[in-house]
Amino acid sequence: MTPGPGIAVTGLGLVTAAGIGTDVSWRSVCEGRSRATRxxxxxxxxxxxxxxxxxxxxxxxxxxxxxxxxxxxxxxAIVAAREAVADSGLDPKTWDGARVGVVIGCGLGGIATFEKQHRRLLEKGPQAVSALLLPMLVPNMAAGHLAMDLGATGPNFVTASACASGATALGAAAQLLRDDLCDVVLTGGTEANVSRLMVTGFAQMGVLSRRVDDPTAASRPFDAARDGFVIGEGSGVLVLEREADARARRAPVRARFAGYGASADAHHITTPEPEGRSVRRAIRSALAQAGVGPEEVRHVNAHGTSTQVNDVIEARTLRAVFGDGVAVTSTKGVLGHTLGAAGAIEAALTVLAVQHSTIPPTANLDQLDADVDLDVVSGTAREEKVDVAMSNSFGFGGQNAVLVFTAA
Amino acid sequence: MSATYEKLVDLLVTHFAVEREKIRPDATFEELDLDSLFLVELLLVLQTELDMELADDAVNRTDTFGHLAELVEGRLGVTP
Known part of the structure; x- marks a missing residue:
């Protein structure tokens, strides 16, 4: 496969547990201290x-x-998208909105609204249910509201592949640019699922850390003592353009979005396939589209959820493809697992790692799991040139999405 | 103005983020920037807050705020 036309990342917007804004989020991730709280x-x-x-x-x-x-x-999503657009230097007042698409990943949608209105139905009857329930609930409204907020009238949709949704969105967005359906795409992910029902649902599955007495030590990807993830919320939005267009308008290019690969495990509703065959295929597709070999990849922002199963299988898969030549990190140690937003937030953090030649550490990695035979960055951020970096995202249902970014 | 009128003003300001100074008896809902979905929501909120029944087409966008206030006061049996 030949690499597609270069796609430039010209804008970033982040809203995370570290705060509102790309700078505060990046600084916090580089400090490597968990943002989990009661x-x-x-x-x-x-x-x-x-x-x-x-x-x-x-x-x-x-x-x-x-x-x-x-x-x-x-x-x-609105806060992240406004930051990303401002960062790109594009002006929604003057752009040709018909050529601006929006593709946002979202796993669940307005779950807090759903729970609140369901409670009203049960306690007070149908008359008490809001007329705005549906437009506040359905996940596609993430993209719909960004169109309204920014005057983007091009292709507009939401992707749902659980915890890979945000990464899937980036892949679909790049395709809109390659197919010349858009000149600009705002893409990313958003999730706000920290509700009593959702947290209980994840807890019942046994995937959440039980370290509630020590919240900042709970999310510890690849650590021997990890016991699950910490649920998170947030949004990440990236502005993508064809590189030629970005250069023509003299926009600063933070990094290139060079490759996307996707696959399905077709294995189990929640457990990843133990040999990582489909994940390896997604990685190879993404590398092929980027036109780079595995030996050129310097950094991987892993899915790294901090669950027993994910981290070992992902580590084994990365080892099989890359040997010990990549510096791996999981930023979920700091920001928790933001589900449908995670792939996009981590894409933005991978772009920043390339741009700033800095690999953030994995929070709480005190003792590497004996079954993780990888160079996982811990303690402090590592400063080194990162020409090629990859971000993994895997969703329940065995949905895998892999993104490759290269230095501009 | 009656207590009911003031209550409705407060509700528009707090729940629907309408600017207080825009709200006058002769202002239409269109002028208050409340579209048809917001109007339906307003009627639902009124029914719950005031424990009364209002048809979901009791007012439309070209009606005035004063008209709604009279309607509500009539239902509550309160003299303005």
Whole structure:
């Protein structure tokens, strides 16, 4: 396969447990300290910790009517998208909106709204249910609201591949540029699922860390003592353009989005296929599209959820493809697992690793699991040239998405 | 203005983020920037908050805020 036309990343926007903004998120990830805290919303539940976005004020950060019509997953996406567009130097007042697409990954949608309105139905009857329930609930509204907010009238949709949704969105977005259906695509992911029902659901599966007495030590990808992930929320949005277009308007290019690969395990509803055959195929597809060999990849932002099963299987798979030549990190140690947003947030962090020649550490990695035979960065960020980097995302249902970024 | 009128004003300001100074008896819902979906929501909220029944087409976008206030006061049996 020959590499496709170069796709440039010209804008980034992040809203994470570290705060609102790309700089604060990147700084926090490079410091390598977990942002998990006790969460009053979860009081009384066995798992009451999360990685929640601090200090988001809808009226101030989104708009006066935001609380009325936006679930939190929309608010997070709008804030991230506005930052990304401003960062790109594009102006929604003057751009040709018909050539601007929006592709956002989202696993669940407005789950807090769903729970609140369902409670009203049970407690007060149908008359008490909001007329805005549906437009606040359905996941496609993440892309729909960005179109309305920024005047982007090109192709517009949401991708759902569980915890790979954000990475899947980037792959679909690049294809819109390659097919010349758009000149600009705002792409990323958003999720706000830290609700009592969702946390309970994940807890019942046994995938959440039980280290509730020590929240900042709970998410510890690849560590021998890991016992599950910390649920998180957030949004990451990237502005993609064809590199030639970006260069023509003299936009700063943060990195190239060079390759995308995707596959399905066709194995089990939640457990990854133990040999990682389909993941390896997705990695090879992404590398082929990027036109690079495995030996050229310097850094991998792993899916690295901090569950027993994922981290060992992913490590074995990475080892099989790359040997010991890559510096691996999982930024979920700091930001938790943001599900449908994770692939996009981690894509943005991988872009920043390439741009700044800095590989963030994996939080809480005190003792590498004996079954993880990889160079996993721990302690402090590692400064070194990163010309080629990869980001993995895997979703329940065995949906795999792999992104490759190269230095601009 | 009656207590009911003031209550409706507060509700529009707090729940629907309408600017207080825009709200006058002769202002239409269109002028208050409330579209048809927001109007339906407003009627639902009123029914729950005031424990009364209102048809979902009781007011439309070209009706005035004063008209709604009179309607609500009539239902509550309160003299303006």
């Amino acid at each position: 969460n009053p919303v979860l009081d009384g539940l066995p798992i009451d910790i999360s990685c929640t976005v601090p200090d988001l004020q809808p009226a101030r950060d989104v708009g006066p009517r935001s609380a009325l019509m936006h679930d939190r997953f929309i608010q997070l």
